[in-house]
Amino acid sequence: MTYIAKPKLHHPSLTRNEVGKTRRDYEGAISTLCAGCGHDSISAAIVQACFELSIEPHTVAKLSGIGCSSKAPTYFLGASHGFNTVHGRMPSVLTGANLANRDLIYLGVSGDGDSASIGLGQFAHLMRRGVNMTYIVMNNGVYGLTKGQFSATADKGSVAKKGAVNNDSGIDLASLAIIMGATYVARSFSGDKQQLVPLIKAAISHPGAAILDVVSPCVAFNNHAGSTKSYDFVREHNETVNRLDVILGAPPMTAEYGPGEMVEVPQADGVTLRLRKITPDYDPSDKAGALSFIEEKSQAGELATGLLYLDPLPKDLHANMNTAAEPLNTLTESTLCPGSTVLETINAALR
Amino acid sequence: MSEPIASVNEFVVKFANVNGSGSASANELFARSILRMGVPVSPRNIFPSNIQGLPTWYEVRVSEKGYLGRRGGVDLLVAMNPQTWKQDVEELSPGGYLFYDSTRPMPASAFRDDVTTIGVPLTAICNATYTDARQRQLFKNIIYIGVLSVLLDIDPEAIEKLFGEQYKGKEALLGANRKALKLGRDYAHENLDPDLVKLRVKAADKVGDRIFMEGNAAAALGCVYGGATVCAWYPITPSSSLAEAFQAFCKRYRHNKETGKANYAIVQAEDELAAIGMVIGAGWNGARAFTSTSGPGVSLMTEFIGLAYFAEVPAVIINVQRGGPSTGMPTRTQQADILSAAYASNGDTKHVLLFPEDPRECFEFGAESLDLADRLQTPVFVMTDLDIGMNQRLCNPLAWDDSRTFDRGKVMTAEELDAGKTFGRYLDVDGDGIPFRTIPGTHPTKGAYFTRGTTKDRFARYSEEGDVYIDNMERLAKKFETAKSLVPQPIVRHAKEQTRYGVIYFGSTSPAMDEAIDLLEEKGSHVNSMRLRAFPFPNSVKDFILAHDKVFVVEQNRDAQVRGMLSNELGIDPARLVPICHYDGTPITGRFIARAIGGRMEELKVVSLERAVS
Numbered sequence: 001m002t003y004i005a006k007p008k009l010h011h012p013s014l015t016r017n018e019v020g021k022t023r024r025d026y027e028g029a030i031s032t033l034c035a036g037c038g039h040d041s042i043s044a045a046i047v048q049a050c051f052e053l054s055i056e057p058h059t060v061a062k063l064s065g066i067g068c069s070s071k072a073p074t075y076f077l078g079a080s081h082g083f084n085t086v087h088g089r090m091p092s093v094l095t096g097a098n099l100a101n102r103d104l105i106y107l108g109v110s111g112d113g114d115s116a117s118i119g120l121g122q123f124a125h126l127m128r129r130g131v132n133m134t135y136i137v138m139n140n141g142v143y144g145l146t147k148g149q150f151s152a153t154a155d156k157g158s159v160a161k162k163g164a165v166n167n168d169s170g171i172d173l174a175s176l177a178i179i180m181g182a183t184y185v186a187r188s189f190s191g192d193k194q195q196l197v198p199l200i201k202a203a204i205s206h207p208g209a210a211i212l213d214v215v216s217p218c219v220a221f222n223n224h225a226g227s228t229k230s231y232d233f234v235r236e237h238n239e240t241v242n243r244l245d246v247i248l249g250a251p252p253m254t255a256e257y258g259p260g261e262m263v264e265v266p267q268a269d270g271v272t273l274r275l276r277k278i279t280p281d282y283d284p285s286d287k288a289g290a291l292s293f294i295e296e297k298s299q300a301g302e303l304a305t306g307l308l309y310l311d312p313l314p315k316d317l318h319a320n321m322n323t324a325a326e327p328l329n330t331l332t333e334s335t336l337c338p339g340s341t342v343l344e345t346i347n348a349a350l351r
Numbered sequence: 352m353s354e355p356i357a358s359v360n361e362f363v364v365k366f367a368n369v370n371g372s373g374s375a376s377a378n379e380l381f382a383r384s385i386l387r388m389g390v391p392v393s394p395r396n397i398f399p400s401n402i403q404g405l406p407t408w409y410e411v412r413v414s415e416k417g418y419l420g421r422r423g424g425v426d427l428l429v430a431m432n433p434q435t436w437k438q439d440v441e442e443l444s445p446g447g448y449l450f451y452d453s454t455r456p457m458p459a460s461a462f463r464d465d466v467t468t469i470g471v472p473l474t475a476i477c478n479a480t481y482t483d484a485r486q487r488q489l490f491k492n493i494i495y496i497g498v499l500s501v502l503l504d505i506d507p508e509a510i511e512k513l514f515g516e517q518y519k520g521k522e523a524l525l526g527a528n529r530k531a532l533k534l535g536r537d538y539a540h541e542n543l544d545p546d547l548v549k550l551r552v553k554a555a556d557k558v559g560d561r562i563f564m565e566g567n568a569a570a571a572l573g574c575v576y577g578g579a580t581v582c583a584w585y586p587i588t589p590s591s592s593l594a595e596a597f598q599a600f601c602k603r604y605r606h607n608k609e610t611g612k613a614n615y616a617i618v619q620a621e622d623e624l625a626a627i628g629m630v631i632g633a634g635w636n637g638a639r640a641f642t643s644t645s646g647p648g649v650s651l652m653t654e655f656i657g658l659a660y661f662a663e664v665p666a667v668i669i670n671v672q673r674g675g676p677s678t679g680m681p682t683r684t685q686q687a688d689i690l691s692a693a694y695a696s697n698g699d700t701k702h703v704l705l706f707p708e709d710p711r712e713c714f715e716f717g718a719e720s721l722d723l724a725d726r727l728q729t730p731v732f733v734m735t736d737l738d739i740g741m742n743q744r745l746c747n748p749l750a751w752d753d754s755r756t757f758d759r760g761k762v763m764t765a766e767e768l769d770a771g772k773t774f775g776r777y778l779d780v781d782g783d784g785i786p787f788r789t790i791p792g793t794h795p796t797k798g799a800y801f802t803r804g805t806t807k808d809r810f811a812r813y814s815e816e817g818d819v820y821i822d823n824m825e826r827l828a829k830k831f832e833t834a835k836s837l838v839p840q841p842i843v844r845h846a847k848e849q850t851r852y853g854v855i856y857f858g859s860t861s862p863a864m865d866e867a868i869d870l871l872e873e874k875g876s877h878v879n880s881m882r883l884r885a886f887p888f889p890n891s892v893k894d895f896i897l898a899h900d901k902v903f904v905v906e907q908n909r910d911a912q913v914r915g916m917l918s919n920e921l922g923i924d925p926a927r928l929v930p931i932c933h934y935d936g937t938p939i940t941g942r943f944i945a946r947a948i949g950g951r952m953e954e955l956k957v958v959s960l961e962r963a964v965s
C-alpha cells in the first residue's frame with residue numbers, strides 16, 4: 001500500500017458552502033478498504049456532514065485507534081491533523097488533545113473491536129468525563145483487519161463466515177453509552193445516508209460527549225446469512241425511532257406535522273435539531289425509557305436506530321474543570337510560571 | 352553493660368510507631384527542631400503498604416558533618432509499638448538507649464542489658480490529663496517529644512517557634528500542644544537524670560539557607576514552573592503525592608485572579624494506559640503534559656511509550672521508583688526500573704532518562720524534562736525514587752531565572768508555512784535528527800499531517816518500504832545522539848590523590864556516596880567519582896571509564912542495570928565495570944558502599960599482586 005494523492009481539481013460547477021469550500025475540500029486520500037466496505041460510506045457521510053456544516057477542515061482533529069475502521073480518517077478531511085493511535089486507546093489520546101485545546105472539533109473514529117473489546121474501559125471513561133467530541137464506532141461485529149474474528153458487539157448466536165457460532169453476549173454500544181453518561185447517543189446504518197448525515201451533523205454541534213454507533217457491514221468477513229451485521233439483516237430489522245433535521249440558523253415555521261409529531265431542540269451556536277417522530281411515544285430525553293426501548297427491540301431481534309438519547313444541557317469536561325477559556329496550549333511563561341519571587345516565599349516556608 | 356554511646360550532633364534516632372496514631376507530625380517536629388538549631392538531619396519514613404494499624408518507623412539521622420544518606424544502626428530507639436518491640440530492640444546498637452512507655456510493666460526479658468533504658472509512663476500521664484481518647488493518643492506523641500527535648504538538649508524555643516508557625520491562627524491547638532510539650536519536659540526535669548542520655552544536640556550553623564522538602568513536591572513544583580498544563584495520573588505509591596502536590600500548587604498559582612479559571616487540567620485517569628494516552632494526546636496538541644507513576648504503571652504504559660517514540664510526541668513520565676518486580680515492595684525504595692524505562696516498548700526504542708539526586712534536582716529536572724521533551728519530541732523519564740520522593744531532604748533552595756523561557760522546540764508556525772518553508776514532519780532539515788512539527792489547527796491549508804505508529808516517509812506518508820523505514824530509524828538514532836549534548840551532563844569529582852579507581856553512581860545514592868568517599872579516604876583509599884545525571888550517556892562517561900583501570904558502578908538493584916547499559920551503549924569491556932548493588936529496599940548507606948568498594952579494592956590488590964608475581 002502506498003499513499004495516493006487525489007487530484008484536487010475543482011470542477012467549477014461544484015457548489016461551495018458558507019466558508020467557500022466544495023465537498024472535495026473535505027475529502028482525504030483514496031481509500032484502501034475493500035470495495036463495498038461500510039466504513040467508506042461512513043467516511044463519505046462525514047465528508048458530507050462537515051461540508052454542510054461549513055466547518056473549516058483545519059479546525060477538526062481526527063483521532064482513531066487501530067483497525068480497518070481506524071484507518072478511515074486518512075480517507076476524509078485531508079486538511080485536518082489526524083492521529084492513528086494504538087488499539088483501543090484512542091479515547092485517552094482524544095481526551096488529552098481536547099484538554100490541550102478546547103477550541104478544535106474532535107472527531108474520534110473507532111471500530112467495535114477497538115471500542116468494545118480491547119478498549120471498552122477507555123470508551124466508558126471517555127463518556128463519564130463528558131469529553132466534547134463526536135465519537136463514531138464503525139460497528140461490523142468482527143475484527144476486519146485481523147481477518148474476521150468475532151468482536152464483543154457480535155450478537156449471541158450470530159454465525160461467523162466459516163460457521164463458528166458466537167456464544168458470548170454482544171455489547172450494545174448505544175445502551176452502554178447512555179449508561180456511561182454520554183449526552184448524545186445515536187445509532188445508524190452505513191447504508192442509510194439520509195439518516196446518518198444529519199445524525200453526524202447533530203453530534204458535531206452537540207457540546208458534549210456524542211456517540212454514534214453505526215452498523216457498518218464488513219463485506220469480506222461478516223456479510224453472510226447468519227450475521228446480524230450484514231446489509232440484508234440490518235435493512236430488514238432496522239427500527240428507526242425518529243428522523244432528524246439539523247437546522248442552521250432560525251428554524252423555519254412548518255405546519256407539516258400534527259401535534260406531538262415533531263420536537264425542536266435548540267443546540268449551541270444557533271443550531272436546532274428538529275426531530276420527526278416515527279415511533280410515536282419515543283422520547284429521547286428519557287434515559288430509562290430509551291434504555292428499555294433499545295432492550296425490548298433487541299429482544300425482538302430488531303435494531304433501534306435514530307437519535308436515541310439527548311441531554312439538551314450537557315456539561316463538558318472543561319466546564320467541570322473550570323478551565324481557562326483560551327486553549328491551554330496557547331498559554332505562555334507569563335501565565336504559567338509563578339517566577340522567582342514566589343519561589344523565594346516557597347523556599348522560606350521550607351526552612 | 353557496654354559503654355553508653357556518647358555523641359554530640361552525630362547519631363540516629365528511630366521512632367517505632369503504629370500507623371495512623373498521629374505520630375508523623377510529632378516526629379517531623381522533632382526533626383525540624385534540630386534543623387532550627389542549625390544541625391542537619393535526614394529523616395526517613397519506613398512504612399508498610401497499609402493505612403492504619405500496621406507498624407511504621409521514622410528514622411532521623413542527626414549529622415553536623417552533613418551526611419544526609421541513611422547511616423544504618425540505631426542509637427536511640429523510641430519504642431512506641433509493642434507489636435514490633437522485639438525486632439526494634441534487637442536493632443539498637445550496644446550502648447544505645449531504649450525509650451518506652453512504662454505505664455504497663457514489662458518483663459525483664461523484654462529488655463537488653465547492654466543498653467540504657469528510659470521508661471516514661473506516657474499513657475498514665477495522658478490518661479490523667481485528657482479525657483478524650485483521640486487527644487490521649489495525639490498528645491502522647493508530643494509528650495514524648497517534650498521528654499526527648501530535655502534528654503537531648505533540644506532548644507524548647509525552637510519547638511515553640513515551630514508550633515507558632517504551624518498553628519498560626521489556631522490558638523486552641525497552639526495552647527494544647529504547648530501544654531503537652533510542657534507536660535513532657537516537666538516530667539523529665541522532675542524524674543529523670545539529666546545525664547542519662549549522652550547523645551546531645553548542640554546548636555551549630557551547618558544548615559545555612561538550605562530547605563527541607565520532599566522530592567515529590569519539588570518535582571511537582573518543577574512541572575508548574577516548567578509550564579505543564581496537563582497532568583494525567585493514576586494513584587500508586589510512592590508517586591501519588593506528586594500529582595497531589597501538583598494539584599495543590601496549581602490551586603495556589605495557576606488560577607486566573609480575575610476569572611478564577613484554571614490554567615491547567617488534571618485528570619485522575621482510569622489507569623496508567625489512559626494516563627499516558629492523555630499525556631500523549633496533549634503533547635501532540637501542543638500542551639506540556641506529564642504523568643507521575645511507579646514501576647507497575649510504566650509497565651502498563653509501554654505500548655504507548657513506543658508510539659510516542661516512533662510518532663515523536665513529547666511526553667514526560669516521572670517514575671518514582673519502588674521495589675519490584677510486580678507489586679514487589681511497594682513502600683520500599685529501589686533503582687530497579689532503569690532498564691524497563693530506557694528501552695520501554697516493542698521494537699528498537701530508547702528513551703531519555705534523567706536521574707535527580709535530591710528534591711532540588713527533582714525541581715530542576717521536572718522543569719527541564721518538559722523542555723527536553725519538546726526539544727527532542729520524545730518521551731522523557733524523570734527517574735526519581737521513594738527515598739527522594741517521599742522523605743523530606745535538606746537541599747539547596749530552589750532557584751528560577753525569570754529570564755528563562757520555555758524551549759518549545761521545533762514547531763513550525765502559520766507564518767513560516769505561508770512564507771513557503773518546506774514542511775516534512777519527519778524531514779531532518781538541521782542534521783540533528785530532529786524534524787519540525789506543526790500543532791493541529793495551525794494553518795487552513797498547509798502543515799496538516801497524519802500521525803501514526805506505523806512506518807512513514809519523511810513527509811508522514813504511510814509506507815512499508817524497507818529503505819524508507821531504515822531512513823526513519825536511522826534519523827531517530829541520530830536524534831538520540833543529539834540528546835547526549837542536551838541532557839544534564841555528569842558531574843565528576845577528583846579524589847585527593849591520584850587513583851586508578853573510579854566510581855559511577857546516580858540518583859538517590861548521592862548522599863551515601865558522599866559519605867562513602869570520605870570513609871574510604873579515611874582508610875587511605877581513593878576513588879574519582881562521576882555522578883550520572885542522564886541517559887543517553889554523554890561521551891564524557893566513556894572517557895571517564897577509560898581513564899580508570901576499574902570503575903565501580905553503584906546502584907540500587909539486583910542486576911547492575913546501569914552497568915549493563917554502560918557496557919552495551921558505550922562498548923565497554925564489562926570486566927572493567929565492578930557492580931556494587933544494594934537492593935533490600937532500604938536506602939543505600941555510605942557504610943555499605945565504603946565496605947563494598949573497600950573490600951573489592953583489597954581483592955583487586957591481591958589479584959594484581961598475583962599477576963605481578965606470576
Ligand SMILES: Cc1ncc(C[n+]2csc(CCOP(=O)(O)OP(=O)(O)O)c2C)c(N)n1
Binds near residue numbers: 067110113114144
Ligand atoms: C495491542 C494490539 N493487539 C492486537 C492488535 C491487532 N489488531 C489490529 S486491528 C484489530 C481488530 C480491529 O477490529 P475493529 O476495531 O472492529 O476494526 P475493523 O477492522 O473491524 O474495522 C486487532 C485485534 C493490535 N494492533 N494491537
Ligand code: SF4
Binds near residue numbers: 036038145221
Ligand atoms: S476487511 Fe472488512 S472492515 Fe476491513 S476493509 Fe474489508 S470489508 Fe471493511
Ligand SMILES: [Mg+2]
Binds near residue numbers: 139144151
Ligand atoms: Mg470491527
